[in-house]
Amino acid sequence: MSEEKGVIKVISGGQTGADQAALRCARDLGLKTGGTAPRDFRTSTGKSPTLKWLYSLEELDCPKDTPLPAQYAQRSILNVRNSDGSFVFRITRSPGTDHTLAYCQSKNWGTPKLGLDNSIPPTSSYKPVFGVHKDLLAMGNKEWKGSSLWKKEVARAKQFLREHNIHTLNVFGHRSRPDDNRFEQRVYTFLKEVLDK
Helix, strand or coil: CCCCCCCCEEECCCCCCHHHHHHHHHHHCCCEEECEECHHHEECCEECCHHHHHHCCEECCCCCCCCHHHHHHHHHHHHHHCCCEEEEECCCCCHHHHHHHHHHHHCCCCCCCCCCCCCCCCCCCCCCEEEECHHHHHCCHHHHCCCHHHHHHHHHHHHHHHHCCCCEEEEEECCCECCECHHHHHHHHHHHHHHCC
């Protein structure tokens, strides 16, 4: 029996934006999907029970009266723990994304370690985490995919997956804005380029 190589499963918390883009991309590429979502599969758009059967997400096991911010934290921690490493899609400060990044880096739910330019350092003491360069995510539609930064980030992401022997990849990052799904589309396109075998 041959050993499977590369990413075989993508997990996330099911939130709109980076989370759902990753799950959709993995499904389209024939990879396994999963992860832990808050009670009732809640996202920024409300309850999303279809996440269970579309992507095999599990509902967080917690008391009904657990506040939603605590549920988001618990599900993020579980997804980091249940992965071999994570990709984070982050353009600017964001409490949930930043706390999850800090947990990857140090196993503490707090403030992440960032470079002077707000970049994500490649080192981590708890779980490997790769931060897609914020300038790539913020570029205009026509310039970003063919840019030298695109090629560099795709190569860096593939190297990260190989170096850390990632089989189960957790993906997290910003939510989508209700009136603009460009961020989600960029995450999908980037992941498809990196994960397609």
